[in-house]
Amino acid sequence: MTTLLEVNDLRVTYPGRGLRARPHEVLHSVSLTVGQGETLGVVGESGSGKTTIGRSVLGLVAPSAGTVRFQGHDITHAGRKRRRALARDIQVVFQDPHSSLNPALTIGDILSEPLIVQGAAASEARTRVTELLDQVGLPKDASQRLPREFSGGQRQRVAIARALAPAPRLIVCDEPVSALDLTTQARVLDLLIDIQRRTGVAYLFISHDLAVIRHISHRVSVIHRGDIVETGPAGDITTSPEHPYTQKLLLAAPVANPAEQRRRRAARQLLRP
Known part of the structure; x- marks a missing residue:
């Protein structure tokens, strides 16, 4: 690779x-x-x-x-x-979709802005916005709406589409x-x-x-x-890690079984990273 x-x-x-x-x-x-x-x-x-x-x-x-x-x-x-x-x-998707999108701009403007900054014509940007919305599973009319009209998951899809805009x-x-x-x-x-x-x-x-x-x-x-x-x-690190700190991270993950959860909590307390 x-x-x-x-x-x-x-x-x-x-x-x-x-x-x-x-x-x-x-x-x-x-x-x-x-x-x-x-x-x-x-x-x-x-x-x-x-x-x-x-x-x-x-x-x-x-x-x-x-x-x-x-x-x-x-x-x-x-x-x-x-x-x-x-x-x-090189693009980025941040943690919080609520604060990473400009609330005053429509989704279409949010997605076309990085394209226009990079030199794309307005018509080319509009076509690319339609492609991006389809790519992240949002309807075409989303481009005319504001971020507040979407759920948190949908806003994060918009953030992903914005990161994908210049084909990074x-x-x-x-x-x-x-x-x-x-x-x-x-x-x-x-x-x-x-x-x-x-x-x-x-x-x-x-x-x-x-x-x-x-x-x-x-x-x-x-x-x-x-x-x-x-x-x-990933399969090795997340199932059978060697370092005590990684083992603690693995044991800290919650499980549905109360007895197993108690066992994991006790095992985690014995580890010293």
Whole structure:
């Protein structure tokens, strides 16, 4: 498999919050790769640094060390003009569909905006919007409606359509289903899988939920306190992990059987990551 994204020895440091507070390093020499058409799941608890990886790839955070390479080119410190060009190939779906869409714009305007910015004619953008709505399973008349007229799951479909608009090679998915109920989560995940099969787009999929990661990922990297502690095929990592921290994540997932839940809780308390 050809490597699309390569992150090597990435370090990110945030300044301290107080006047005399020391800088805080949130990523420690993180390395990972994403192949063409592949989904790499990055899983970890809140504050583990997983979202910072995605923000570094998108250029929203400046690394203090290490490199980010896309299609073999170093984009670690790409300037504004270069980032604008990269937007054709690297897109993002954020966590909250309520806040990620402009409430004052129609769905048609939201989807056509990135196309027009990239130089598409208005007629070409309208045609592409119709294709995108069909691709994510929304009716054609959705283009004339406002985000508030849709459910959370439908709004996330709009966000996915917006990310797909320029036909990217990679989409960074930052907790894209965590704000949705379980039934809607499953539908959105299946939609992402179907889109990947049809378009060949790759995903860097960030989540705290091991069950979600298992459902969508080909490979999984587990991050704990800024370090990648385990990487491997999704089936192996999510069923028989080797690292104690991953084992704790697996045991923390709720199950319907109360007796099994008690056993898992007791086993989790014995582990020390």
